[in-house]
Amino acid sequence: MSRVIVTGSAGRLGRSVVTVLRDCGHEVIGVDREADPGDPASRGADLTDARAASWLFSEVRPEAVIHLAAIAVPFSAPEDVILRTNTALAFAVMQAAVDAGARTVITASSPTVFGYGSPAGWTPRRLPLDESMEPEPWNAYALSKLVAERTARMFAAQLGNQVRFASFRPCYVIAPEEWHGALTQQGHTVLERLDRPELAAPALFNYVDARDAGMFLHVLMSGIRDIPNGETFLVGAADALARRPLAELIPDYLPQLTGVAADLTGSRPAFSIAKAQRLLGWHPTRSWRSELGVDAEPVLTRGAE
Numbered sequence: 530m531s532r533v534i535v536t537g538s539a540g541r542l543g544r545s546v547v548t549v550l551r552d553c554g555h556e557v558i559g560v561d562r563e564a565d566p567g568d569p570a571s572r573g574a575d576l577t578d579a580r581a582a583s584w585l586f587s588e589v590r591p592e593a594v595i596h597l598a599a600i601a602v603p604f605s606a607p608e609d610v611i612l613r614t615n616t617a618l619a620f621a622v623m624q625a626a627v628d629a630g631a632r633t634v635i636t637a638s639s640p641t642v643f644g645y646g647s648p649a650g651w652t653p654r655r656l657p658l659d660e661s662m663e664p665e666p667w668n669a670y671a672l673s674k675l676v677a678e679r680t681a682r683m684f685a686a687q688l689g690n691q692v693r694f695a696s697f698r699p700c701y702v703i704a705p706e707e708w709h710g711a712l713t714q715q716g717h718t719v720l721e722r723l724d725r726p727e728l729a730a731p732a733l734f735n736y737v738d739a740r741d742a743g744m745f746l747h748v749l750m751s752g753i754r755d756i757p758n759g760e761t762f763l764v765g766a767a768d769a770l771a772r773r774p775l776a777e778l779i780p781d782y783l784p785q786l787t788g789v790a791a792d793l794t795g796s797r798p799a800f801s802i803a804k805a806q807r808l809l810g811w812h813p814t815r816s817w818r819s820e821l822g823v824d825a826e827p828v829l830t831r832g833a834e
């Protein structure tokens with residue numbers, strides 16, 4: 530097991546990643562803007578400050594770094610601020626990790642790199658989407674995530690296999706408390722996203738439980754020396770966040786994608802996780818069905834009872 534720095538440890542995803550990695554036996558040092566008073570191992574730093582990042586990392590001397598810190602919501606700040614902040618964070622954290630002697634560096638990207646929701650129109654060649662498909666970012670957030678992926682690959686090209694890099698694209702993250710009614714990232718409950726397909730449609734009904742993403746990171750750290758350097762993985766649930774098959778929902782909510790959605794029958798999601806399964810043997814263990822109960826009724830139906 531490793532000494533691991535997790536950046537963005539106070540965030541929706543970071544909190545579960547810290548918990549899961551500790552449960553797996555890792556020594557985890559969480560880093561966020563402010564240290565967590567309830568966690569003596571946590572540290573506070575503004576990681577856009579390359580010198581502060583470098584100083585902190587060289588003191589901790591982690592074997593692995595998982596970089597989650599970012600402005601995590603598209604259009605939640607001016608476009609130039611999002612691009613500048615997220616790319617500066619990615620570069621400063623990866624450089625500090627390498628300088629401190631880390632042998633594994635993993636960075637959070639996003640499925641938004643695919644380009645869905647583009648106002649100019651977007652039609653992929655096929656669904657489900659997979660990592661071999663060309664990214665087409667249309668906003669600063671998605672572009673910043675693509676730059677983070679390429680930054681990881683740049684360091685891999687520079688350093689060879691002595692340091693292993695990887696990126697992952699987590700789908701819409703559901704934190705544990707959000708299964709019980711806490712608001713998700715876009716301000717709705719999970720049940721609202723199920724009952725109102727127009728809410729989940731823009732992100733093609735994607736989601737992942739934060740603990741499953743945490744376990745993915747444990748599995749990736751364990752296997753990273755056995756896969757090519759600089760790989761990118763989609764990390765999602767095995768089903769779609771939808772009560773009806775996407776082959777039926779997409780014609781109603783994303784009609785321009787009707788032609789490529791025909792194979793999304795049953796509970797099949799629009800994002801393939803086959804690569805993580807194939808290269809790492811990872812598979813998610815949670816779904817909205819397991820967390821809410823398969824009989825989770827639509828809100829309106831329950832209200833009428």
Ligand SMILES: NC(=O)c1ccc[n+]([C@@H]2O[C@H](COP(=O)([O-])OP(=O)(O)OC[C@H]3O[C@@H](n4cnc5c(N)ncnc54)[C@H](O)[C@@H]3O)[C@@H](O)[C@H]2O)c1
Pocket residue numbers: 536537538539540541542543560561562574575576577596597598599600601602618637638639640698699700701702703714
């Ligand atoms: N939540 C999702 O659905 C989702 C989906 C795809 C990708 N991601 C990516 O996963 C990562 C984590 O997302 P999240 O939902 O937990 O976001 P979040 O906003 O909940 O957490 C991000 C954390 O990063 C910290 N941070 C931001 N700037 C910092 C800085 N300069 N120095 C130190 N810490 C800083 C914030 O304080 C925050 O605690 C992000 O990189 C995000 O882009 C998230």
